[in-house]
Amino acid sequence: MSRIAYFGPAGTFTEQAARSLSTGQELVPMETIPAAMTAVRKGDAELACVPVENSVEGPVTATLDGLAEDSPLVAVAEALLPVHFTVLTRPEVRTVRTVASHPHALAQVRHWLERNLPEARVVVASSTAAAAVAVRDGEYDAAVTAPVAAQTYPLKVLAEGVADVPDARTRFLLLSPPCPPPEPTGADRTSIVASMANRTGALAELLNELALRGINLTRLDARPIKGNFGFYRFFLDFEGHIAEARVGDALAALRRRCEVRFLGSHPRADGVRATVSATATDSDFAAAAEWVRAVRSGERA
Numbered sequence: 001m002s003r004i005a006y007f008g009p010a011g012t013f014t015e016q017a018a019r020s021l022s023t024g025q026e027l028v029p030m031e032t033i034p035a036a037m038t039a040v041r042k043g044d045a046e047l048a049c050v051p052v053e054n055s056v057e058g059p060v061t062a063t064l065d066g067l068a069e070d071s072p073l074v075a076v077a078e079a080l081l082p083v084h085f086t087v088l089t090r091p092e093v094r095t096v097r098t099v100a101s102h103p104h105a106l107a108q109v110r111h112w113l114e115r116n117l118p119e120a121r122v123v124v125a126s127s128t129a130a131a132a133v134a135v136r137d138g139e140y141d142a143a144v145t146a147p148v149a150a151q152t153y154p155l156k157v158l159a160e161g162v163a164d165v166p167d168a169r170t171r172f173l174l175l176s177p178p179c180p181p182p183e184p185t186g187a188d189r190t191s192i193v194a195s196m197a198n199r200t201g202a203l204a205e206l207l208n209e210l211a212l213r214g215i216n217l218t219r220l221d222a223r224p225i226k227g228n229f230g231f232y233r234f235f236l237d238f239e240g241h242i243a244e245a246r247v248g249d250a251l252a253a254l255r256r257r258c259e260v261r262f263l264g265s266h267p268r269a270d271g272v273r274a275t276v277s278a279t280a281t282d283s284d285f286a287a288a289a290e291w292v293r294a295v296r297s298g299e300r301a
C-alpha cells in the first residue's frame with residue numbers, strides 16, 4: 001500500500017489534513033517536517049503532508065526551507081483547515097503550571113492563555129500532538145492541541161474551541177517527487193521559489209513578469225539563504241496552472257532572469273477561480289503566437 005508521511009505524531013492538525021487528502025494510502029507519522037519530506041526523497045513514502053502557511057502566524061518556515069533545499073518536491077494537492085484549539089491536561093492536575101504546544105498554536109492562543117492560565121509557563125513543543133504526549137508522560141501540565149488529540153490521548157479536556165482570532169486557517173500541502181501536475185481546473189495555484197542577484201529592482205522585475213501577463217499573486221515570502229547573510233529566496237504563489245499559456249510564458253520569462261524552482265500547480269482548496277484579464281487567456285496567447293508565425297513566414301505583416 002502506498003504511504004503518506006505526515007508531520008506527526010498522531011493527533012496533529014497535519015494528520016487531519018492528511019486524512020482529508022488521502023485516497024486510501026497508509027498514513028505514517030514523522031516527528032518533524034524535514035523528516036516527512038526526507039521520507040519522500042528517500043522513497044520510504046510516496047507523498048508527504050506538511051503545513052505551509054497560517055492565516056495568523058504566516059509561513060511555516062521549516063516547510064519553505066525544506067522545499068527550497070535538497071532535491072525538488074512538488075505540491076500536487078492542498079487542504080485548508082479551520083484552526084481552533086483544545087486544551088488538554090491530565091485528570092489529576094489541579095493547577096496548570098506549564099502549558100506546551102507548537103509555536104504556531106501558541107501564537108494563536110496568546111490572549112486566551114493570558115486570561116485563563118496567566119501563571120502558566122509557556123513551553124515550545126515540536127508539534128501540538130508532541131505537547132499532548134509530553135503532558136500524558138507527566139512532563140508538562142497542559143497542551144494546546146488539535147481537537148482530534150482529545151480522542152488520541154487519554155487526557156482531560158480543559159477547554160475547547162480556543163482561538164484568539166476567529167476563522168483562523170492553516171493550509172497544508174501534499175508533496176510528491178517531481179511528476180506531471182494534476183489537470184488544470186480553472187481554480188489552481190502555482191508555486192515557485194526564485195533566487196536572484198541582489199541588485200536594484202530585481203524583485204520588482206520579477207513581479208512585473210507576472211503582472212504583465214495578468215497573473216494574480218496570492219503569497220510572497222522571503223527566506224534568508226543560509227550561509228549567505230543578506231541574501232534571500234522569494235517564495236511566490238499565484239493563481240493559475242503551468243498548463244495555461246500566461247503561466248507557462250511567465251515562468252519561462254522568470255527562468256531567463258533568475259534561478260527558479262517549480263513547486264507545483266494544483267487545485268486550490270478554497271475553489272477560488274483565477275481572474276484572467278481580457279488579454280491573457282490561452283486563446284489570446286495562441287492568436288498572438290499564430291500572428292508571429294504568420295509574420296515570420298511572410299504571410300502577414
Ligand SMILES: O=C(O)C(=O)Cc1ccccc1
Pocket residue numbers: 007011012013014015051054083102104105126127128129146170
Ligand atoms: O502541530 C500540529 O498539530 C501541526 O500540524 C502544525 C500546526 C500547528 C498549529 C496550527 C496548525 C498546524
